[in-house]
Amino acid sequence: MLAAQTGDRLAYARLLGECQKWLQRYFARRIPPSQIDDVVQETLMSVHRKRASYDGSRAFLPWLAAIGRYRWIDHLRKVYRAGETELNEEIHAAPQDDSAIAALSVDALLQQLPDGQAEVIRLVKISGYSIAEAAEQSGQSEALVKVNIHRGLRRMSAMIEEV
Amino acid sequence: MQQEGRIFKMRHDAAVPERSGAEPFSIEALVNGLSPVRPMRLRDGMMLSLAAVLVAAIAVALSMGVRQDLAAGNPHWMFVLRAAVLVVLGLAAAKAALSAATPGVGNSSPAAWKWLLAGAVLFPGGAAYVWLTEPVQTMARANLLLYPEYGLECLRISGVCAAVVAVVLTLWVRRGAPTSPNQAAWLIGLAAGALGAAAYSIHCTQNVLIYIGTWYSLAVAGCALAGRIILPRFLRW
Numbered sequence A: 001m002l003a004a005q006t007g008d009r010l011a012y013a014r015l016l017g018e019c020q021k022w023l024q025r026y027f028a029r030r031i032p033p034s035q036i037d038d039v040v041q042e043t044l045m046s047v048h049r050k051r052a053s054y055d056g057s058r059a060f061l062p063w064l065a066a067i068g069r070y071r072w073i074d075h076l077r078k079v080y081r082a083g084e085t086e087l088n089e090e091i092h093a094a095p096q097d098d099s100a101i102a103a104l105s106v107d108a109l110l111q112q113l114p115d116g117q118a119e120v121i122r123l124v125k126i127s128g129y130s131i132a133e134a135a136e137q138s139g140q141s142e143a144l145v146k147v148n149i150h151r152g153l154r155r156m157s158a159m160i161e162e163v
Numbered sequence B: 001m002q003q004e005g006r007i008f009k010m011r012h013d014a015a016v017p018e019r020s021g022a023e024p025f026s027i028e029a030l031v032n033g034l035s036p037v038r039p040m041r042l043r044d045g046m047m048l049s050l051a052a053v054l055v056a057a058i059a060v061a062l063s064m065g066v067r068q069d070l071a072a073g074n075p076h077w078m079f080v081l082r083a084a085v086l087v088v089l090g091l092a093a094a095k096a097a098l099s100a101a102t103p104g105v106g107n108s109s110p111a112a113w114k115w116l117l118a119g120a121v122l123f124p125g126g127a128a129y130v131w132l133t134e135p136v137q138t139m140a141r142a143n144l145l146l147y148p149e150y151g152l153e154c155l156r157i158s159g160v161c162a163a164v165v166a167v168v169l170t171l172w173v174r175r176g177a178p179t180s181p182n183q184a185a186w187l188i189g190l191a192a193g194a195l196g197a198a199a200y201s202i203h204c205t206q207n208v209l210i211y212i213g214t215w216y217s218l219a220v221a222g223c224a225l226a227g228r229i230i231l232p233r234f235l236r237w
Helices: A009-030 A033-049 A060-081 A100-104 A106-111 A117-125 A131-138 A140-161 B028-034 B042-064 B077-097 B112-120 B122-133 B136-138 B142-146 B147-173 B181-201 B209-230
Strands: none
Touching: A009 A033, A009 A060, A009 B028, A033 A060, A033 B028, A060 A140, A106 A140, A117 A131, A117 A140, A131 A140, A131 B136, A131 B147, A140 B142, B042 B147, B042 B181, B077 B112, B077 B147, B077 B181, B077 B209, B112 B122, B112 B181, B122 B136, B147 B181, B147 B209, B181 B209
């Protein structure tokens, strides 16, 4: 990367190739296989845009990992905000990564939320009820439903960050 | 997935929002687009921050004047203590904010600012102590002690000076890759507030603890909060 910062294209091409391989292994444990390519590409573009932020006096891999982790969290937020009507109960990953599946299971995450938040997230985001319908079923006001959804999703994002 | 160097196929996935207008990705394109960049160095960021504070302080001195004891070369001990705490706190927070621009898993961000903030709390803590132990007398003399018109000027001018520092810090951190924009925003606000208040303090003639503990604390806390509210959107990438 130090050479790349000076404009050495040959070194940069080799570096990006190695980064691509490392990122594919990194994301294979964290997101579904169908999404890995896109996130790897987004991360490599970030590596390119932010290459000036690499401090040559420190190791390269922690820097790459930090950027990869940021893009991973950003990807997860986009997925939640995409307004999917269905959230898969389990995120598919390599069969041997049972701990990753368990950790990332939406159901496992919801169980760690307060009951009020988990309930409205299940109703609105998973079962597809409207805010008004969820308010009626849960006994919460519509304003409280919105607040609980927002707080619950933020907490889930934070829990994912700790994985 | 194609081999490296060739064009990747963009896969459609309903779970992933598509990049509108995105051209096919290729490592070759990134390599061809490579240009030399100047690596970000912490000391460069610190120098820029100091320059911003100096500019703000000079502007205060030229437009509002310098307090007499400082101009005479014999500053009151309270001024020295106040300015030292603000400058050291501001620089420590600035260092932590600037460090956020060069991320690394496992790298711990500088934590000196937390200890210095704890020390700086002595000022509002002292003011609170005066209020609590002598409430009646303090209330009776509130106008005299707090000088509301000067206090509001303190907030206003400190805020303007802080904005100058905040712009410099934000532009620097934006160039980097802050992986926690919210935390970086807090630190920028805290640094800008402390350094902005330090710049204003060369004009401020008040030496009373309750005044300093109230108005300067409000200025620093207000800037930290403003930073947290306003800046994250500018720091995300």
